[in-house]
Amino acid sequence: MLRVPFGVSQFSLTFFSNRTFFSLNKFIYNQQLFSIFTSINQERTLCNLFSYDTQSLISAVSSSSSISSCKTFHARIFKSLNYEDGFIGDRLVSVYTKLGFFEYAWNLFDEMLKKDLVSWNSLISGFSRKGELNYCLNSFHRMRFEMGLEPNEVSLICIISACTERAAFCEGNYIHGLAIKTGLIVEIKVVNSLINMYGKLGYLDMARQLFDAMPKPNLVSWNSIIIVLVQHGVFNEALEVFKVMRRIDVKPDQATMVSLLQGCGDIGVMKLAEVIHGYMLSAGLDENITIATSVLSVYAKSGRLDASCALFREMKNPDRIAWTAMIGGYAMHGYGREAIMCFDELIKIGMKPDHVTFTHLLSACSHSGLVKEGKRYFEIMSSVYGVEPRLDHYSCMVDLLGRSACLKDAYELIKRMPMEPNHGVWGALLNACRINKNVELGKEVAERLFTLDPSDRRNYVMLSSIYAAARQWKDASKVRALMKEREVARTPGCSFIEHRNMIHGFVMGDRSHPEISRIYIKLEELIRKIQNVGYKPNTEYVLHDVDDGVKEDMVKKHSEKLAIAFGLLVTEEGLPLVITKNLRICGDCHNMAKFVSLTEDRVIIIRDVKRFHHFADGLCSCGDYW
Template identity: 55%
Template sequence: MITAASCSSSLLPSLQSLPGFLFKSRTFFYFHQIQNPQRFCKLFTQKRFHNALLSPQSSVQFPSHPNPDILLSYLISAVSSCSSISYCRAIHSCVIKSFNYTDGFIGDQLVSCYTRLGRADDARNLFDEMPNKDLISWNSLISGFSRRGGAVDEGKYIHGFALKLGVLWEVKLVNSLINLYGKSGYLDAVCRLVETMPVGNIVSWNLMIASHAQNGTAADGVGYFNLMRRAGMNPDDGTVLSLLEACENLGLQKLAEGVHGLITKCGLYANATVATGLLDLYAKLGRLNYSLKVFGEVNNPDKVAWTAMLAGNAVHGNGREAMELFEGMVKVGVEPDHVTFTHLLSACSHSGLVKEGKNYFDIMSQVYGIEPRLDHYSCMVDLLGRSGLLNDAYELVKRMPLKPNSAVWGALFGACRVYGNIELGKEVAERLFSLDPSDSRNYIMLSNMYSAAGLWRDASKVRALMKEKGLIRNPGCSFIEHGNKIHRFAVGDRSHPESEKIYTKLEEVIGKIRGAGFVSKTEFILHDVEQAVKEDMISKHSEKLAIAFGLLVTNAGMPIIITKNLRICGDCHSTAKLISFIEKRTIIIRDSKRFHHFAAGICSCGDYW
């Protein structure tokens, strides 16, 4: 039996040092006096009991009990739901008094809890003190660090210790290390571990695919999937989820359709997690109709599936449809969470549904007991700001109980740019500069605001400040899929092999829309140059080049799907509308904010973005 005295002082304070843990008070009771120990132990998992336990008005002792298994069972449950380091230490104290760390693997559970709460040193100290560490013990520590992310130093410590003990032959242990290194961005370490493994399993392959998908080398991840198939391994749900992540990063729709076929062939369609991942991918690739089809085939969709479908509608600007999905999920008894409300408020913001958004913000806390987080406030500021209610948005920022972050201030800054409120924009910009001095986007937006107002000297000062700080503007680029690859276009780009044909096609369609009365909106060229130069510059924006390429290489019945890394400018937006009308084509453009569906001369955003 490990006693409190044997526990490291650096890891756990004594029972007496825990606030009110043994404090004499009006509410003084003992575990063995409770007639229903199950009920008492269940209280340990409840937040209000935790608060009472640690308050100065409460005192609890945990002597031995004739039925220790009951206490152990509920203590394990309490560890898994623990949300405070104080609660974790209280449970730890009880374990030291009454149990061995090996009982029910509760020592391993405590290690995981400490790492989940960000107490790496406590986790390592407890791990070092645990006798008879087994594979589960190692995996508890490694998995905890993996979930935290960025814990590569602890990972190296574990790796070296495992190497010294000669246990790196165990596949499950190596897989845990692969997961940790992969999430920390150390792909070289991942590859070395895989190369030295005696025998890998399906989890090893899945982790290799996921590690590459998460670290900007998704194509290599797909390559490992092909190697896995050649090695005779059959994919499982973990394989498919990793592949879906790779598809999202590559942006290849044909690859997504191939994975869809694999899901059907392997009989994984009934897996709700896989189906949710697939519908989420289709929505992000611009194929919301495919997402709806997949969602309709999911039996009894859970909260995650409902939220994913709602999020898809939100980013496509379908506010009313998102609201209908929300009402539908509530009607069938699926309770929304804070993520659901984030996407719901975002949907209202993109569709200008101010009244509805305010209502959902209120019922979130009043009906569902969900306290607003920074994401929710950011959506509300965006909702009010987009609608021109800048004063209301600013007042909300000033009275919110949380400290506004860059997302909240950024939402207000964007509204200042749209409505040309220079004074408020300057104030908000200063807030953003102090929060993140290295984010070039804020300097560019302020400079653009000055330029749009004709304040060229002020704009020049901001650009000079950027140069002084060594900040570089991220150039605008547009991407379009064709022939199983992604084609990239920049402003005035002539590097594409079909450049001559692209520019000829672009001149042709611009000539058609100008014949229909279109006039370039050169006010979106924020440079102090001649009008003719502005018209030439704006006609070669990356979106226009990508549209021209799409018209050349896609069939008339297929939509042209383009991704833009920045917000689409007003001139390109108007151009896309007219091209969709004259060429009788559907054009879908995803910019940094949302999807725009252009068809028959109309955009799905209703010119509200």
């Protein structure tokens, strides 16, 4: 009688005439499976008599996590089985591709005598999941032209996924044409994949055309186009699509709500976020921790940190992502101490922080000037919590040290990094050079950034700003000329404010708003008023060598100032103004907002690309440390 190793209680043995049948429980561990088959294989002749419960065996083999165990299964088990039909071979091929051993997968696949369309799709799918576009396309070509097999929707979806992963527009466009030629364009999953691909590759019009041409889009289709529109910053269009979706009675799911909330957070739309939150409550989605966390983040990004805190307290069992989002909310608002308290509470209840948690925590320390605390957390994140520092963490530390005028320490930290510093790390140091007006180091760092990414306008603007602050106008002019030569487009500063369910946007010197005449009259009135209590325009932020009068006129028309004037015109007295800026707020607008908060007795909340600034009674929450 065959003896089963002690402790392997998940196996049951059944004997059928001249062969033994093993029924393997699908929850068996690979080690147990390997142990019993090693024992059996000691008698080679016996192995040939056995037939196995194939589905359970495949389930166990599919969870193999190392190449050595996979090869052992291959050699000791599958060589004794007849997998010429491709079923077991397909699974082993998938395991090899999952582990990244593509040549093993390819060679094994070639050994299989019977390969049908399912086999080829399994091979292509394995390569696709690893982003191996060349392997995908080669397999696809062989399948069609060597084997004469026509693809189905699974084949195309796998290729499209790999094209999306590798940003391969031409190849993806070719697959789109093939889908039309073969008639597979009528398959809704294929169209959804193409919408996702075109959207992620930046071809919004093509994604929209595909969606509009669909006779009956499903929920995935609606979600795909909403996500694409949100990612491209056309939130109003995404909202219109959502309205149509609801009008025809398509019920949104978690993906829909999270996408819309992301859009609300990106542009700081508070009222719409509240509407979506209300819909969640009525639809019974408030218990969904993922959606609740998204709402929490939106409130924080929209200036309502109090609402974020209240929602967080209402969560029954917040997970690590929710805790991390709360820490991130405190960080972006500059509440470093509160972020640390939140982190300590997370540790106290036994949760383990991850790399995102530490990114937010270090960012909170940086925005609050907590140098000592930031250094300590950076030191213990690896030794105590087992989280190895990544580029984002180094970027936060360089920012922390640089803002504290420790430029030398920040530079030395970069030199000691175990990995090559990226644009985020060097960018943090360049910004520190701008804050500390260090021209020489700023020039050196900027050159490194120009090499890493010559198309990033922010680096040119910062270097030009450093030169302008030092009144080195020729050098500042050379930087602008270099931008023009390299065709680096400047992103215009734009400020947004919400009023009556509409987003009103302003750029410097704007004349397009229907209320622009009243806005400029209000702005002139404000400036005269705050000048009487000490405000003086700071023309240091004008990067051109022009007369002081021209400089004053230029800073006077910055987008933040226009948004503030408009907000005071249209909102009820006493209500806070919430403004979103797509770039970093300039020093003069920051100073002006402090004076306006004092003279108008208003709370002004401005969210720039880095953080939130809460202005009240002539002061800012950042303590002029940003």
